[in-house]
Amino acid sequence: MSSIRLPAADGTWRAVELAEPRAWAPHPTPHTSRIAFAAAHVITDPYADNVPGAAAGVDWEATLAFRRHLFSHGLGVAEAMDTAQRNMGLDWPAAAELITRSAAQAREHGARIASGAGTDHLATGVVVPLEQVTQAYLEQVAHVEAAGSQVIVMASRHLAAAARSAEDYLGVYATILGQVAEPVVLHWLGEVFDPNLAGYWGSDDVTVATETFLGLVREHADKVDGVKVSLLSAEHELGLRAALPEGVRLYTGDDFNYPELIEGDGTHHSDALLGAFAAIAPAASAALTALETGDVETYRAEMEPTLELSRTVFEAPTFHYKTGIAFISWLSGLQEGFAMVGGLQSARSPIHLARVFELANHARLLPDPDLAARRMQLVLDLAGLRP
Template sequence: MRLPDADGGWRTVELAVPRDWQPHPVPHTSRIAFAAAHVIVDPRLENVPGAPAGVDWEATLAFRRHLFAHGLGVAEAMDTAQRNMGLDWPAAAELITRSAAQAREHGARIASGAGTDHLAAGAQVPLEQVTQAYLEQVAHVEGAGSQVIVMASRHLAAAATSAEDYLGVYTTILEQVSEPVVLHWLGEAFDPNLAGYWGSSDVTVATETFLGLVRQHAAKVDGVKVSLLSAEHERGLRAALPEGVRLYTGDDFNYPELIEGDGTHHSDALLGAFAAIAPAASAALTALESGDVDTYRAEMAPTLPLSRTIFEAPTFHYKTGIAFVSWLSGLQDGFAMVGGLQSARSPLHLARVFELANAARLLPDPDLAAARMRLVLDLAGLRA
């Protein structure tokens, strides 16, 4: 396969022999592992910026079965599914209901995002309205039979003037949830609208506020997912968590070492990257279940360059790479996204994603993947 370089040249990539990845139809036991899954659109619907999300439900749910088959749970209706970037609440609510039912059928784990995105985008609303919006979505997630992930809220970030404002809203939520939840701290790299979350732009100060909340309500917190892309911060935070509260890594740059752990503490996983590398992640976690750390490392190693490329700046456009790998892998018929987000990455970036997915042997039909890569290059006017 000939791939373009930024300097106008071309490089040749040898297509890798497909690997026969082994299924793991029950949840992994070495670590709790969720893949934050994307949605697949119906090409007959508009799916242009500002239009309601038009989801291909059959293909979207089939992708979740692909994740279940590798022992992964699904983190549903999260930012990977384009929450706050095209997936409106009516579509997210239906997605949660459908996906939770399917998870029950397959005996798989599912946790789903509850936020405030049914409020008008950009609206400045009082804290009481933010709290009520959260509670409405929490009720829907619990009613669907899914664990709740309390997502970071743009509306809360806009309304809050102090750490106490955040603590007040989250305390009300935690006092009313039926089962322990996952608290999600989404960093500025993933959503610039969330800068200064927890009441401070100083991460150390914000972390103390966050930890105070978790410690006070530890019985209602299953775990925390912190997506700040700092392995050092994550190691410090997980060591400070109350006993029984998990750290679900959201670090798509450093997940192999964080999941492996340091001999005292380890991270579980709730990662967008796992949607792209599900077979390899499953093989690594299977090795970890038998205590084979060397094989775990060997399985994870080829996935890290791919993940770091998919999540490179601007990081919030990583969703395009997740959908692209799914298309290259034959898990969806078209490369199209809610809001037209397939255009958010350049052809050269997509060529690097193709090259690294190929190197990790994650393309089950290399000829199909190469043909699809050529379509992208042809459409861009790039011909060797």
């Protein structure tokens, strides 16, 4: 198959030539130019009842194989994060097992891993006391540390519901940071990714919330390896990055502007903790390899074809970007089926998925274009789309 016809929302069709696959160079050791984590998704067990509201059924072999794919490109794994559908179908028992299994594999491969600790084992839809929120955090932190992973302190829906002031947030986080064994990553996930987290840090005003956040980081800088702020604002990230205490990293979570933020401005740069890197791992690796030798021109050339793809995968409603990550994995032959925990594969339309296919093809991220095209055609046929 040399081409495929793809539909647009206006009912028109376009012919897309399949790009020659690229032989991406492996990078089996972690990158040194920047610390780079890919937030990875989970692959479902095809025999499990992964419908909305059901307990997550994970294909452990395929899920861990996907992480080996990321390791082979020099990327670390940000485990059990929102990309893995935390708070969107992946329950804590499955997340806990995922962290344990993935951390063991990371040790085996000499790869970086950092894993999310939150409060999602508490009951949903109820407001619990702050003390209970704090204890829930500490329980999950203990599990992550026992698994041998760095801790990412995730934003908590329960804390957002229970807190009445900035001081409430600061009190909970101060307790956590006072008890962690090693420096952690603090993750501020914006409401564009999870509407339940609106007003995090005690204010809907981002400037006010940022000052609260910075105050926490400055007071506990010895326990903070870095921060990840997912607000999709490059301007905000630049300001925050410059204001962080010395030695505290900023891990960009900006899937719309990551090339320039990772490159830096000559004074500061961002490291990476990105869902997009799970989809573009070979290209991201090639770009970071170029950066290791100071070849900024090649870095930019490698990143440029990936940006429109990432922006499409993460377009509004942004919290459904996980569907695009799983779809690209399926197109790439990294999983056998296009199914997700909670049935989330239905969260994006066939028209959207056709555009994702086209952009992944343009970036030469499809190792077997014929296989990818056949799978894309299956999606169109199932939707009853015909030219």
